[in-house]
Amino acid sequence: MTMVGLRDGWNCAFRRCLDYFPSLSDPARRSSLCLKLALVMIHLIYVGVLFLFDKDLVAKTKQQPYTGLYLFLFVATLVQYFLTAGSSPGYVLDAMRVANQADNLLRKTSMTMKQPASSRNVSVVFPVDGNQLGRNLSGNNPTTWTKLVMEMYPPGSSPRQTDRYIMPFLLRSLTCSYCNVLPPPRARHCHDCDKCVLEFDHHCVWLGTCVGQGNHCRFWWYIFEETGLCTWTGILYITYLKVNISKAWWIDVIMIFLLVTLSMCFVFLLLLVLFHSFLVLTNQTTYELARRRRIPYLRGIPERVHPYSKGACRNLYNFCCTINGTYSLEPLPSQQELDEKSKPYTCMDVLSCRCCC
Incomplete structure (x- = not known):
């Protein structure tokens, strides 16, 4: 009877929650919300454990400005995450x-x-x-x-x-x-x-939305800030372990475990930032790079040729300076433009910055 009563109470509470929040009736939205809460909890655990065990870090926060900058980066990363998750990819x-x-x-x-x-x-x-x-x-x-x-x-x-x-x-x-x-x-x-x-890149499970023309720039800034936060947090963990490695073994085990997982996250984030930086400089998407041979308009183009690239500088400008709420459609390059991009680089091309302009 006790288990049945608990189950009925849980179902009743769940139905009341759905009455107040109708959007939670969608399983996809519930899973997306759970992933967002999990990501926020992971950030709070890594930073909270650091301030819980390192008492000197709390004192340094009041005296030295760089620790305050670390907390600002922590808040800015979470804000950027929710801004990216709530933005439209450009439907x-x-x-x-x-x-x-x-x-x-x-x-x-x-x-x-x-x-x-x-x-x-x-x-x-x-x-x-x-x-x-x-x-x-x-x-x-x-x-x-x-x-x-x-x-x-x-x-x-x-x-x-x-x-x-x-x-x-x-x-x-x-x-x-x-x-x-x-x-x-x-x-x-x-x-x-x-x-x-538009310009579909991939569907990000952690964001709960697609990454496309409308939010690719925000996504890049988010993973860049996440990489910086992960690096700074790892440095603070290493600094703590150097000074307090032999004080309490159970604290050391927790800190070392978190540091190892943090290092794996850092490697993944760094590779992700470098990969998307390459995509930005060549005006490509993850989907186009991964499925190039299956996309009809890219099937006959050599792999070393980036058909939509306008040069690294122009690609970077278009990526960073796009006005929110506007849509741009890029035409397919003509055969003459593809032949021009297929030409190998010469010394004059390097001197004239052909790859950048």
Whole structure:
């Protein structure tokens, strides 16, 4: 009877919790929330154990400013984590809605000025809701978003040369079968988020969201701050063990165990920062690098050629200086541009900083 009573009490409390927080009824959201709480608890354990055992560190916090900077980095890392987890990776559906709204505004402006809008700017506004995501592709007149996506392909490619009678069948083959939208190049459907993401990189389990065009920069800064915090915490652990290694054996065992796990986390984070720094400088994504041979528009390009790279400096500028809330679609390079990027580097190219500009 006791076990049954406890089970009934737990179920009753769980139902009341769902009444106050309806979002927790989704298992995916519950697991994401549990992972976020676990990550915060891991940070609190590593830092809390350090301040609990090292009494001198508490005194140094009041006297020396560098310990205060360490606490500031700790708080800033957690804030950056929640900002990244709550940011949008750049969904194709949102970009499509913005494109249609901009085209409608342009058409209204043209009508106000008594100037007919060009056929290139004509769009068909379609409903966007939970039951009907997308638009009607059965007609021969493509929408603004369809035209915009088709223009991302270079002249002479098969999507641009398709006959208008075959266009509806081509659109059906290119349209995502899950969310019923036409994804541009570099976009991919995420089965965890159940949406197509612009410049899809990967789905981060710890963040509970995708990493894409909209939050890749925030994600890089988060793992960079996490690496710095991990390094600083490891230095404080080593400093404590040098001074207090023989005072209490059970404290030493705890500190050494935490230091070993911290070292493994540091190696992983450092490699992750270096890997994503390489992706940023070459304007690639993790998905494009890992599935290069399976992506149709990258299949015939040599592996040493980065088709979307505009030079390290320009790639870094575009990555860091992108305005939040804006969407950018990168067209596929033409064959002439690919041939130019495939040329081997010469001494003059090095002197002229071809790889950077």
